[in-house]
Amino acid sequence: MHDFVKDHRRWGHRRAWRNALAEGYGICRETFRRIWREEGLRVLPRKKLKRLAADTHRDVPAGQYPNNVWALDFQFDSTWHGKTIKICNIIDEYTREHLAFTVDKNINAVSVTELLDVACLEHGGRPRVIRMDNGPEFIAHALQEWAAEDETIQAFIPPGQPWHNGFVESFHNQMRDELLEDNSIENLEHARLLVAQWSSRYNNFHPHSSLGYLSPRKYAEQWKQENTVNT
Structure with missing residues (x-):
């Protein structure tokens, strides 16, 4: 489980369980979810996007005179x-x-x-x-x-x-x-x-x-x- 979370930080216990079944582990979903929670595993939150100014005016050339x-x-x-x-x-x-x-x-x-x-x-x-x-x-x-x-x-x-x-x-x-x-x-x-x-x-x-x-x-x-x- 821990290896799975390390490689797939945005995937929850359902995908992890499906992956476990594909790997040959015979475990029901409820038992898997209980162990998942006991191990303190969770989906890591998305990184918060930095708020940007709405009107950027990035193409303003360098100053052409004082106080420009x-x-x-x-x-x-x-x-x-x-x-x-x-x-x-x-x-x-x-x-x-x-x-x-x-x-x-x-x-x-x-x-x-x-x-x-x-x-x-x-x-x-x-x-x-x-x-x-x-x-x-x-x-x-x-x-x-x-x-x-x-x-x-x-x-x-x-x-x-x-x-x-x-x-x-x-x-x-x-x-x-x-x-x-x-x-x-x-x-x-x-x-x-x-x-x-x-x-x-x-x-x-x-x-x-x-x-x-x-x-x-x-x-x-x-x-x-x-x-x-x-x-």
């Missing part, structure tokens, strides 16, 4: 004594700027909308698109309502394919290599201080080959100057 597409994602780490730290980051896909972040033990959808509001205030308005995965914080009604206020498009990447959010994935790799791997974090306040210091250095001094070896902040300032002159 913002990418959101979570980064995880822990303190030196094992307590989990969760970081939510927002970057501008066009300028590569680290627009905003929050660090906490838990970050829910309301916290994400508050972080977006902070980023909007500090960077001159809302984005046209926010790109993210199908995590529960991102598909929640609170974020849908926030996006609906100004018709911001929610661009959800395909499940299990983080490379579709490549800008923020690249950013997270840099954050891990340059910050998280090199520091022993004491607590949340220490983590917030370290991320803030690293973010300032990244925005102001980190050269990007794709930006002509300018830092994200310098590139954003150059774009603004050029487009102010042109208008």
